[in-house]
Amino acid sequence: MTKKWWKNRRGTSRRSFLGGALGAAAAGTFWAEDTIQAYQGNVSTASKPTELKITDLRFAHITGAPMRAPIIRIDTNQGISGYGEVRDGASVTYAMMLKSRLIGQNPCDVDKIFRRIKQFGFHARQAGGVCGIEMALWDLAGKAYNVPCYQLLGGKFRDKIRLYCDTTESHDPKIYGERMKKRIDEGFTWLKMDLGVDLVEKIPGCVSRPAGMTERSVANVAHMFTGMEITDKGVGLMGDYVAQIREVVGWEVPLCADHFGHLGVNSCIRLGKGLEKYNLAWLEDMIPWTETELWKQITNAVNIPTLTGEDIYLKEPFIELLKNHAVDIIHPDLATSGGLLETKKIGDVAMEYGHAMAMHFAGTPISFMANVHCAAATENFLVMEHHSVDVPWWTNMVTGNVQPLYEKGCAAVPNKPGLGVEPNPDEVKRLAPGTGYFDPSDTWNNERSHDRLYS
Numbered sequence: 001m002t003k004k005w006w007k008n009r010r011g012t013s014r015r016s017f018l019g020g021a022l023g024a025a026a027a028g029t030f031w032a033e034d035t036i037q038a039y040q041g042n043v044s045t046a047s048k049p050t051e052l053k054i055t056d057l058r059f060a061h062i063t064g065a066p067m068r069a070p071i072i073r074i075d076t077n078q079g080i081s082g083y084g085e086v087r088d089g090a091s092v093t094y095a096m097m098l099k100s101r102l103i104g105q106n107p108c109d110v111d112k113i114f115r116r117i118k119q120f121g122f123h124a125r126q127a128g129g130v131c132g133i134e135m136a137l138w139d140l141a142g143k144a145y146n147v148p149c150y151q152l153l154g155g156k157f158r159d160k161i162r163l164y165c166d167t168t169e170s171h172d173p174k175i176y177g178e179r180m181k182k183r184i185d186e187g188f189t190w191l192k193m194d195l196g197v198d199l200v201e202k203i204p205g206c207v208s209r210p211a212g213m214t215e216r217s218v219a220n221v222a223h224m225f226t227g228m229e230i231t232d233k234g235v236g237l238m239g240d241y242v243a244q245i246r247e248v249v250g251w252e253v254p255l256c257a258d259h260f261g262h263l264g265v266n267s268c269i270r271l272g273k274g275l276e277k278y279n280l281a282w283l284e285d286m287i288p289w290t291e292t293e294l295w296k297q298i299t300n301a302v303n304i305p306t307l308t309g310e311d312i313y314l315k316e317p318f319i320e321l322l323k324n325h326a327v328d329i330i331h332p333d334l335a336t337s338g339g340l341l342e343t344k345k346i347g348d349v350a351m352e353y354g355h356a357m358a359m360h361f362a363g364t365p366i367s368f369m370a371n372v373h374c375a376a377a378t379e380n381f382l383v384m385e386h387h388s389v390d391v392p393w394w395t396n397m398v399t400g401n402v403q404p405l406y407e408k409g410c411a412a413v414p415n416k417p418g419l420g421v422e423p424n425p426d427e428v429k430r431l432a433p434g435t436g437y438f439d440p441s442d443t444w445n446n447e448r449s450h451d452r453l454y455s
Contacts, residue, residue: 049108049144053077057099057133058441059092060423061432062364065397066388069363070095071423073438074107074136082107082140083422085367087128087335094121094129099444101451102133107140111341118338119453124311127336134339135370135419142418149370149419153344153377160410161375162382164190164256165389171199173241177248180255183389187408190254190281190383193245197230197261199238206234215261223262223287224294230267235274242278254281254383256307265294272302282307282329282358289317295326307331310360314338315346322353329382333360335367340374347378356380362387365398365405369419376413384411397431399424 056075062068067088072095074082086095098117105113114134121130142149150156165188170176180191198215200206209228218226230238242257249255257280260271268286275283282305287294289308299306305328312318313336321327330350334343347357357380361371368386375381386406388394395405398421403412405421414420429437 047078047080047144047146049141050106051078052080052106052108052140052144054102054105054107056441057096057102057444058438059086059096060428060437061092061435062397062428063432064391065364065394065431066391067362069367070132071364071366071428072132072136073423074102074133074140076107076140078144080140080143082136082138082143082418083366084132084134084136084139084370085335085363086132087125087333087367088363090125090128092129094126095132096129096441096444097447098129098133099441100447103445107137108144110134110137110141113137114339114341116451118314119451121313121338123313123317124336127313127338131335131337131339134341135335135367138340138370138373139418146417148413148415148417149340149373150376150413153340153373156376156413157379157381158376159413161372161384161413162190163188163386163406163409163411164192164254164383165386166192166194168390169194173244174248177245180245180249183409184249184253186389187410189409190256191249192256192258192385193242194259195238195242195257196259197228197234197238197263199241200230200234201261203234203237206231206237218262221262223268224264224291226262226264228262228267229264230271232270235271238271239274239278242275242280246278251279255279256281256284258284260286265297268298269301272298272304276303280304284308284331285310289321292320292324292326295321296324299325299327305329307358309333310336312337315342315349318346319349322350322355325353325355327355329356329358331358331360333362334371334374335361335363340370340377343374344378347374347380351380356382358382359384361385365395365401365421366419366423368405368411369398369414369421372411372413373419386411393427393431396427397424398422 054074055077059070059072061070069088070086070092072084086092101117117130121127138149141152167179201215207230272283284307289312307329308327309331310333318330332343332346337343350357359371371384375384400421
């Protein structure tokens with residue numbers, strides 16, 4: 001009974017299968033050479049991932065997208081290349097100095113390479129090289145395995161990525177409101193506004209500060225050290241400004257605010273309280289991200305979500321903010337935070353502490369698509385920034401996309417291998433004439449250093 005059941009369950013025994021196979025092979029009808037070739041013809045053999053090696057690292061400059069952003073390309077011994085982007089405003093040197101540490105490595109060992117080079121990144125733009133390389137490695141790995149990047153991150157939670165976009169500011173709230181209303185008409189379901197103290201600093205009685213000081217003159221001084229404070233009159237006028245914008249765009253759409261100016265912590269709290277009635281989606285970067293305890297003071301005092309994170313490198317500083325519940329929402333920029341995998345890890349940690357993750361982005365479609373894949377793979381993702389809605393040629397910078405990069409306020413998650421797009425040579429050369437288009441970079445081949453962090 002048992003043997004009969006087992007035979008029926010398996011359909012045929014291993015011995016009978018092999019016997020039949022060998023017999024068929026002897027007759028020339030099984031595993032014939034033409035059969036094998038036909039089988040291989042239906043299987044992608046363009047890449048053998050275990051034998052893939054990095055052979056080169058090159059770059060091309062982009063300007064006006066709307067920022068300056070170098071694109072990097074990692075080449076391999078199998079003729080496939082991966083693309084990444086150094087963060088807007090950063091130097092391509094941050095990436096090129098790492099070339100000699102990449103040559104000969106298997107790009108599919110993304111985490112291994114990242115751990116090797118992450119010591120050469122730092123907060124804000126100084127992370128641009130490490131993160132750009134990490135993007136390019138995932139692009140290569142996806143192409144090698146013939147799957148989209150989100151699949152390598154564990155799969156996707158969504159097919160579309162909600163976007164919010166910056167809108168050119170006006171001191172006239174009616175004009176600013178109409179500009180944002182146009183975003184709603186274009187299909188965007190989340191809005192962002194700049195709301196700086198520059199709106200009222202020239203009005204008598206609105207701002208207290210040392211004589212001769214302006215908001216612009218202290219742009220590089222940390223908020224806590226400027227001595228600039230806003231008065232109740234200033235808070236009231238800024239509130240009236242937001243009220244007029246709400247009249248135009250309505251109350252249903254989320255509306256967040258940024259670029260308040262370098263005000264002291266108590267002024268941030270005073271202004272935040274004054275804006276509560278307008279139901280803002282978040283208050284962004286009111287003070288430097290480094291000040292965990294001061295952020296916690298603001299968050300606990302104001303009934304509007306707080307948010308920071310676009311200049312933070314790696315997950316550990318985010319964890320410090322999260323475990324202290326210092327802000328309500330984290331806001332990594334993938335081109336600074338560590339790339340796709342590190343940013344997904346950041347989102348996962350935030351979820352464990354009960355916080356959502358929005359994503360900051362201002363660059364080319366290369367980094368845009370890296371963000372899209374990461375957002376798709378992160379469960380507690382909220383919304384992603386798109387800073388180039390008004391740049392008419394922005395989508396033309398890349399080829400390979402079989403659908404619009406975004407429409408009706410959302411980006412579609414692509415199913416093509418890797419990031420799903422590649423630079424458009426004609427457009428990139430037009431944008432940065434005379435700066436070179438992935439020219440040879442042999443001068444970076446032999447950069448050497450003893451990089452070990454311990455003795």
